[in-house]
Amino acid sequence: MPALTFKNVSKNFGDHSVIKAFNADIHDGEFLVLLGPSGCGKSTLLRMIAGLSDITSGDLRFDGQIANDWEPKRRGVAFVFQTYALYPHMTVRENIAFPLIMDAFRKWYHLPVVNIIARHRLMRRSDIAERTLKMARQLELEPLLDRRPASLSGGQRQRVALARALVRDPSLYLLDEPLSNLDAKLRTQMRSEISALHNKVGKTFVYVTHDQVEAMTMASRIIIMDKGVVQQVDTPDNVYDNPANTFVAKFIGSPPMNLIPASVRPSGLMLSGEIAVEHREALPSRREAMFGIRPEKLELKPVGEGRLPARVAVIERLGAETVIGCRFITGKDDAGELLIEQDLVFVRVSGNPKMQIGEACSLDYRSEDVLWFDVDTGQRLS
């Protein structure tokens, strides 16, 4: 089971830089999730680990050994492709068994015609047949074993792709958005199964996704990327509670962290340049900063009871909880004019409060729940 080390790894396509000086350690046996928006370079990074894409500069080390030029076979990885990449001329059974058959192939079995005979013989070998069947059962594919990929649904194909990768005993599992095409129920089920599998085999998993729920629920650590640059490497809890910058703060969490421009005044804070707030604890040492607070840390109160006067603009009732989007009310608003902010300030409350759109309310918070970010760089201020 290798530990992976990236040292200043970069990837360019012509003049276009996809990954810029990537540095990270992937520990032996951990479940690492590469998270980021589409086009941020996470799939490219996974392909570089698998040996399917060249590394432009820097070192990729497997257990301390530079592996930049290693063939995929030497790396001993299993890969689940986002596009399934099933063998359409083979049945589900043959697809799942293919890696096992290749492992059992002798050199001369690869000769044309001989390979057909060898494959048919190996398909019947008891250990290969049993492992194939076991994996098919685990992923509920047993009734589909003799069907071809063309006759399967998207979700079934994705499960076959997953089974093909998992049937082997590789040292490293690489999964490129493997659940992206499953329905919500199956996705939840597969999430648990992949996590269980990780716990069971104890191997290193590198998992690419743009779905933060998958990342938060499955990862032991998350690497958040944007435009080929690592934004933060940390545990899911820390990524959520202590985002390194405004990108992470906005990317993680649904709804994302509220980020409000703030001016620090001797009398307190001025939020959005309009709302004066009495707030003197744990203020940043600079005059202008970005005020960040998670929606569940904001308290929704009746008018006049909170420090931030607001009006309800959006209500999303989710059953167990409700997300309410508010706009701040300034002094001018009291005279009948509504100052429209660019973004809504979201509050998450449990249950189903009887609020109406347009209803006035107030918001409040605890000073220790506020995170401060640099206005220009977006970096977290200590």
Place this chain on the structure above:
Amino acid sequence: MLKVLRYLLIGLLVVLAGFPVYWMATTALSLNSELYGTGQVIWPQLQNLPELWRELGQVPIGLWLFNTLLIAAGGTVLSLTLGSLAGYALSRFRFHGKGLVGFLLFMTQVVPEALILVPLYAMFITFGLLNSLIGLVLANVGFSLPVACFVLKGAMDAVPYEIEESAIIDNCPRFSVLTMIILPLIMPSIAAAAVVAFFAGWNEFLFASTFLMDRGNWPASVGLASFVGQYETPMSAVMGAALVFSLPAVVFFLLIQRKIVAGLTAGAVKG
């Protein structure tokens, strides 16, 4: 009404396509006296079959057909083998001069066969390939290989690259990726290329009549032409031989046309 018109059109096309075969059969089963006399024989005269059999028995038509089969099958196998390797390289690898290779392959189709007859003759003498079926196979492959290469390259281009990468991850060596994954997926194109290469060899005449002197090495096309005499041409025998000559090719096409179907890569990747 539209359906009737469609069937009428199909019927017309069937008649147009089938007429030469009908004419060939009718002529083959007519006596020469009937052919050169007045009045047209409309239907094939089956009672003349023993006469046709006797006439064809005077020439080694079986051997000629066997030679034709060797030339066509040898050329097909060689073209498909080399074409699939070359097509794979052109489809999947980037290398200097790739465009030039494609251009040169294309140029072989522009050069008329007659133009290279003399240089080829000189080369065949040098390499001892004159009057040999192997030489004829090689000469034919020179023309059918580029076609096979282009057809197979085009088909390989359409195979999603992820399937190949997936096989590589599954420990499948590059050669087996080609033989076990790619080639089965492009079977329709292989069948199409096989048809082109097979018929190029089956119909071969110019090279065969120039490079093969020995009567026993002739393919059926050259043998057929030898029926034409200075004073007389036995038309019924010519047509009979032509009919026999056509039949294996028709059988080959009927066998292989089932492979020419699209959509084998369906289900491979998302989308």
